[in-house]
Amino acid sequence: EVQLLESGGGLVQPGGSLRLSCAASGFIFSSYTMGWVRQAPGKGLEWVSDISSSGTRTYYADSVKGRFTISRDNSKNTLYLQVNSLRVEDTAMYHCAKAMSSGSSYDYWGQGTLVTVSS
């Protein structure tokens, strides 16, 4: 059974940083592209970032480029999102998601970790 378990969210002041993690199990993690999608309270889905199976290729939404960094450790079956220079508008539930294949749609989603940016 595929499981994705996020952690690392919390309350942070504007300009602060967090490191989000996503522990994966139930599939061969190193074979799949992974991504992060966020959803602000009461709002729609917003794609944030993707990383290739090997970690060599990364992609970002314009809204987070230069502030967020996606990475993965295939030896630990773990996906990361370093979020820096946080803004109030970054407040959202952050979900990790598994792609069906390279450059594909997401077939599994984690429950998410909540990031709240507020002074």
Add this chain to the structure above:
Amino acid sequence: DMQMTQSPSSLSASVGDRITITCRAGRGIGNYLAWYQQKPGMLPKLLIHLASTLQSGVPSRFSGSGSGTDFTLTISSLQPEDVATYYCQNYDNAPLTFGGGTKVEIK
């Protein structure tokens, strides 16, 4: 930036009705389009990928069509359990933009 425009933003229909949601891409994306269903308080669920391929386990009343810039999601006979918000997503190239969502309710 790549835009995915969904319409309508919400709709209300009766049980058994056929409903159609449209998604327009800002540029041609081939058939690299997915549809997701998100029920209240739940995670998004992949319904359709490659514009028209039904994900395993999804009821056959759901169907998708289109290519290039214009896509549709159709529910042939709306059921009470279909109350949800539906999102399209481009995955042709980054940014993998989602549409704004269509909220479906029962009349």
